[in-house]
Amino acid sequence: MGLPDMALPPAPSKEARLTYTDGTSRTVYATDLEVPFPEGRLIVSRTDLAGIITHANDAFVEMSGYAREDLIGAPHHILRHPDMPKIAFKGLWDDVAAGKKWHGYVKNLRKDGAYYWVYATAVPNIRNGVIVGYTSVRRKPSRTRINELIPVYAQWLADEKAAS
Amino acid sequence: MTLNFLIAPDFAPERFAGWHMLNTTLQRRSGIHLHLLTPAGAHEQAELLSVGKADLVYANPFDATDMIRTQGYIPFARPAKRYDEMVIATGAESGLSSVEDLKAGCRIALTENKDVKLIGLRLLEPADLTEATIRWVPVDTYQAAARLAIKGEVEAAFFLADAYASLTRMSRSQLRVLVESAISDISHVVLAHPRVAAELPGIAKALLGIGQQPGDSDVLDALGLPSGFEPMNQEEAEFMIDLMDTLLD
Numbered sequence: 436m437g438l439p440d441m442a443l444p445p446a447p448s449k450e451a452r453l454t455y456t457d458g459t460s461r462t463v464y465a466t467d468l469e470v471p472f473p474e475g476r477l478i479v480s481r482t483d484l485a486g487i488i489t490h491a492n493d494a495f496v497e498m499s500g501y502a503r504e505d506l507i508g509a510p511h512h513i514l515r516h517p518d519m520p521k522i523a524f525k526g527l528w529d530d531v532a533a534g535k536k537w538h539g540y541v542k543n544l545r546k547d548g549a550y551y552w553v554y555a556t557a558v559p560n561i562r563n564g565v566i567v568g569y570t571s572v573r574r575k576p577s578r579t580r581i582n583e584l585i586p587v588y589a590q591w592l593a594d595e596k597a598a599s
Numbered sequence: 600m601t602l603n604f605l606i607a608p609d610f611a612p613e614r615f616a617g618w619h620m621l622n623t624t625l626q627r628r629s630g631i632h633l634h635l636l637t638p639a640g641a642h643e644q645a646e647l648l649s650v651g652k653a654d655l656v657y658a659n660p661f662d663a664t665d666m667i668r669t670q671g672y673i674p675f676a677r678p679a680k681r682y683d684e685m686v687i688a689t690g691a692e693s694g695l696s697s698v699e700d701l702k703a704g705c706r707i708a709l710t711e712n713k714d715v716k717l718i719g720l721r722l723l724e725p726a727d728l729t730e731a732t733i734r735w736v737p738v739d740t741y742q743a744a745a746r747l748a749i750k751g752e753v754e755a756a757f758f759l760a761d762a763y764a765s766l767t768r769m770s771r772s773q774l775r776v777l778v779e780s781a782i783s784d785i786s787h788v789v790l791a792h793p794r795v796a797a798e799l800p801g802i803a804k805a806l807l808g809i810g811q812q813p814g815d816s817d818v819l820d821a822l823g824l825p826s827g828f829e830p831m832n833q834e835e836a837e838f839m840i841d842l843m844d845t846l847l848d
Contacts, residue, residue: 475684475722475780479842492784536844554724556845562837570838572845575725578699 437461438513444548451517456528457486457510465517468549470498478553478573481560486511486528489568500546511571516544520591531559531569540576540584552581602795602802605636605653607662607787608644609712610823611765617821621809624818628805631798641711655802656790659683661714663788664840667833672790674836675803679826683785684760685715687722688774690748698725698777701754703732708744708756711737714785719757721846722778741766749773761823784842788831803830 437459448464478498481490491499491506499506499514506513519542530537537557542550553573559566604625606618615637622635636652638644647653648666658666660683666672687707689695701707701723709716720730736753738744744756745766760779763771789806791799809815810827819825 473781475778475782477782477784477842479784481838536848538848558841558844560837560841562834570841570845572842574721574846577724577727579727 438509441546441548446548448548449517453512453515453517455510455512455515457512463515463517463544464548465544465550466548470545470549470551472551472553472575473498474575479570480506480511481568481570482511483568484566486569488513498543498545498551500549505546514543514545516542516550518542518550518588518592520588520595522591522595523588527557531557532566534559534561534566540580541573542588543573552576554580600798601632601634602654602798603636603652604633604655604657605638605644605647606657607659608638608640609659609714609759611762613765614821614823617818617823620818620821624809624815625802625805628808629798629801631802641713651792654792654795656792658788658790659712659714660785660788660839660843661717663790663836664843666790667788667836667840671793673793673796673799674788674790674831674833675799676789676806676828677786677831678824679829681786681824681826682783683714683718683787684780684782685718685722686758686760686763686779687719687755687777688745688748688758688763689755689777690751691773691775693748693751693754693775695754695777696775698723701726701728701777703728704734705754706734706736706752708736708738708747708753710739710741710744710757712757712759715757715759717843717846718780718782718785722780742770745770745774785839788836788839789828 438461440462441464444464444466446466446468448466450464452460452462454460473494476494478494479492480488480495482488488506488509488511491503496503527537539555541553541555544550554576555571555573557569557571560568560570604622622633626633636647638647667674741758741762747753748756806828810819819827
């Protein structure tokens with residue numbers, strides 16, 4: 436079963452219909468409000484092999500805007516922002532499933548429609564030689580790098596929309 | 600039978616007596632003779648480990664990664680409610696007020712503590728600083744790092760958070776914290792070599808029980824670990840190692 440549609444936030448927002456890699460889709464609302472990354476902290480989560488969240492630290496819960504019980508058991512794409520092109524995640528699942536580390540700059544969507552930028556790293560959890568899940572750690576990103584990537588991501592997103 | 604108990608060399612000098620008090624208490628309660636090894640630095644610790652001298656280790660998380668994953672050490676405890684955090688501070692007169700005020704070519708004083716450097720580098724990423732764009736000024740002690748920052752001979756200094764808190768009030772008044780980590784997932788780890796697996800339950804019980812008897816608080820206060828130790832299983836250690844892995848680059 437897919438995620439329910441987002442609630443319409445009180446702030447002005449853009450509506451988008453997102454379709455995820457598991458075939459489900461939902462309506463999301465994105466506002467122009469940015470929430471700054473909390474100083475000195477890391478956002479940490481773990482998922483199972485299917486990308487379902489199994490652990491979320493306090494920073495993850497606070498920044499997402501969701502209650503912990505809403506996050507545990509939900510797919511990690513609950514944070515997917517409509518401004519993020521699919522290609523920005525290219526290699527993420529391929530890399531971690533192959534036992535490699537993945538890095539990327541990501542704009543995440545909060546429950547209230549606001550957003551926050553992160554520098555994300557994902558690693559496979561390898562136990563006795565077997566991948567049993569994934570850990571993702573997000574840290575405060577370079578603003579210079581984000582400003583470079585905003586037009587790149589916008590172009591990629593436009594290309595994806597034109598191709599679909 | 601005597602087991603060697605190696606203590607990572609990153610504790611503050613005033614905690615030295617505390618480790619001996621802990622060792623004595625552990626011996627009495629476990630009935631196992633323990634010989635304390637307190638290497639003066641990372642190099643001496645590496646030598647002791649390479650010749651297989653350590654049966655029990657109070658390891659910093661960076662070293663624990665290799666010891667658990669490649670040498671088969673068994674994690675069984677960690678300090679309770681005590682995480683390894685770090686502070687980046689500048690001189691109070693530097694005019695700098697945030698990490699983003701640090702620019703390429705800035706001078707940063709640091710000790711040889713690898714965990715502190717690793718976490719510090721990650722906290723400097725928002726300033727577009729990398730290991731190669733910083734002029735590192737190695738120092739032997741956190742006090743020396745503080746002096747250089749106060750005198751303006753470096754733009755910033757890296758500290759283990761505990762060590763920063765242990766600086767004199769006068770020193771801290773002449774410094775300004777640019778950022779303090781609040782990761783809450785990375786801590787020191789108590790490990791046992793697999794060859795002492797048979798003795799481990801007795802030692803673990805003794806260590807985890809410290810804090811429950813009269814006088815135990817003296818030992819824990821002397822260690823600077825007032826909440827004592829809590830169990831840490833293999834998966835909890837593996838989780839911490841995965842997290843550290845994400846911070847390596």
